[in-house]
Amino acid sequence: MKRALHVITGLGVGGAERQLRSLLRRLPLACDVVTLTNAGPVAAELRADGVAVTDLGMRGNRDVGALPRLVRLIRGGDYDLVHTHLYRACVYGRLAARLAGVRTVVATEHSLGAHRIEGRPLTPATRALYLAAERLGAATVAVSGTVAGRLRDWGVPANRIHVVPNGIEPATFAFDEEARAAVRARLGLPEGAVVVGGVGRLVPEKRFDVLLRAVAELPEHVWLVLAGAGPERAGLRRLTARLGMTGRVALVGEWPDMPGLLSAFDLFVSPSTEETFGLAVLEALAAGLPVLHVSCPAVDELPRQEAPGARRVEATVPDLARALRAELALGVRRLPVPEVVRRYDIDRAVAQLMTVYEEVRR
Incomplete structure (x- = not known):
């Protein structure tokens, strides 16, 4: 395995975004990053680290025109693995990777709370879309045992859940x-x-x-x-x-x-x-x-x-x-x-x- 693509919803200054940068500074792989929207301060930091960052320019959650652009980008990158981060990126990224022919798809669940996910209420529709997208991947990483428990309660099979806690320097x-x-x-x-x-x-x-x-x-x-x-x-x-x-x-x-x-x-x-x-x-x-x-x-x-x-x-x-x-x-x-x-x-x-x-x- 030599090349990986990380797909994230945005690159403002947040915990998931900063964690991604810390990981990329140490992962023994050539990694590129796609941000669906908001190429904020962390995008500039990643570029300063030498990481290629592409802003997909999504205009909102229902901007489905972004999907074929992401599929083309994945196909053209010859990636061995696609790793998605945050809700919107996990939905679009998993589907795009499948359509591009990449089967090794990992997603990190950073923000699944008891009642909300990334600020949005956990409605039946939100949960149904989450679970449908989860099945398109190969594994879901939980950042804590607490999050792993919530994923199991939702119906994600235990053998697809891997606990990898966040790390700091x-x-x-x-x-x-x-x-x-x-x-x-x-x-x-x-x-x-x-x-x-x-x-x-x-x-x-x-x-x-x-x-x-x-x-x-x-x-x-x-x-x-x-x-x-x-x-x-x-x-x-x-x-x-x-x-x-x-x-x-x-x-x-x-x-x-x-x-x-x-x-x-x-x-x-x-x-x-x-x-x-x-x-x-x-x-x-x-x-x-x-x-x-x-x-x-x-x-x-x-x-x-x-x-x-x-x-x-x-x-x-x-x-x-x-x-x-x-x-x-x-x-x-x-x-x-x-x-x-x-x-x-x-x-x-x-x-x-x-x-x-x-x-x-x-």
Whole structure:
């Protein structure tokens, strides 16, 4: 096996997109990438890495004219394997690969929650289309045991499901004092500010409004910095104003230097109730940050002693506010990098994924 094509819905700054880049930097295959839409910042990063990226230019979920373009691209690339990522790409990519004559088709399920998939409700129609497309592939990779369980509950045969957890590059996120000072200066943070940070798409299911309300109950030297883009940005700005928090909340958008931003934080919070893995939590732990999370399979599926710096909390504003006060009472500190970070090293993820590829090829 020498050549693979990765098909992904978009290449904005998100967990699945960043994970794809990390994998491609280490996979021992020549890999190209097709993005169905939104050739965003991660597309530029992939090209800088030397990866060929094609933007298919889809205009929406029902732009079926994209299918023959994708079929032609797969046929012309002489690929041994097609690997799809995210819902729309998994539907179109699996079908296109079949039509192009490629039978070795793997899909990674990054975002299957209990009630939603990539922000869309799990309706009977969504589920039926998902299962129909799944049968066109050879294997489905789940990023956690939690996601694998949901796939089995949906009716995906257990022998087609392979758990390959996401991976990170731990050294990349090591705490950097100089980066901390530079980022805090760029954000205009005052001397002595304590920074609570969050990272993720600004969508309702991430529940950053709950985090904002909880931080509003803390002393005025505590700031909230949220990194990410999405439709909830305007609503979060309005809520910030209503709570009188305008002077101590920063919505920084798709921040290009995540290790530097994590160095600038003092405490990391993931308020989402429906994570499928928890990549941002792992990156925060790799940066030595104390972490509060509502849901994080990457941590929750392991013995507690592997992630002593991560604390699971309830999803309500009062509970989160109490947990924040308790953590901040311990003072600003950096923690040793826990065992859980080494468990999810990106090289291990690459080795596991290559094993799936070889099994499917056989």
